[in-house]
Amino acid sequence: MSKESFIYGINSVTEALKYESERIVKIFFVENHKNNRITSIIRQSDKKNILSEAVTKEFLQHLLSTSKNQGIAATLKQRNYFDAKTSIHYLKNIESPLVLILDDLDDPRNIGACYRTANAVGVDMVVVSKNRISLNSPVISKVSSGASELTNTAIVSNIAQFINKLKKNGFWIYGSSDTANKDYREVDYKDSTAIIIGSEGKGMRDLTAKKCDHLIRIPMKGKVESLNVSVACGIVLYEALSQRDSF
DSSP states (O other): OOOEEEEESHHHHHHHHHHOGGGEEEEEEETTOOOHHHHHHHHHHHHTTOEEEEEOHHHHHHHHTOSOSTTEEEEEEOOOOBOHHHHHHHHHTSSSOEEEEEESOOOHHHHHHHHHHHHHHTOSEEEEETTTOOTTOHHHHHHTTTHHHHSOEEEESOHHHHHHHHHHTTOEEEEEOTTOSEEGGGSOOSSSEEEEEEBTTTBSOHHHHHTOSEEEEOOOOSSOOOOOHHHHHHHHHHHHHHHHTOO
């Protein structure tokens, strides 16, 4: 029996319906709603022969363990993830791939926000640690507006070993650090590149940092010492996009 995961929120369900409708098992929506976007989603799902069911607000809240669901949710067949071996094979066939590595992140909201930016920028692969997070978290999908379900993802057992594999395949490795001396705008992201974002509060692990070709920082002129993880991720990724002239 295949495993299933939940997504919720209008944007998340809309994106899944648009790009990965074959994975949708069933859509649940609040009965007697007056939301035109939900009505549009149900019409589209009917055209694609996807089951849908009107339920009470209480049922949906219990199903998702949150009341902040915008009145709609869907169950998805669990996606197939890359592992260390298959992801390297995939990336070898891409010219100058861009990879985002989330090192030790565990806050689903930050992870979801990083996924949303990664997808918007066109990152070729997001890499996460096998032992840190569950990508089946509906919070990740909700915050990412479905991007976590639409972005290539590799789940690896050992981030440091995976970085070694990337280096052997010509990747430059840049790690974001508050204590770095090099400005994030001073490095070249045009070639095969992996950008590492560390965990909330602690940053990258020492072993991960030692594997980087360069540690980069975002200049801070105010009194706060650091940015939110997902904000820092967005700033660096859009610099990479800008240099690659992909607008």
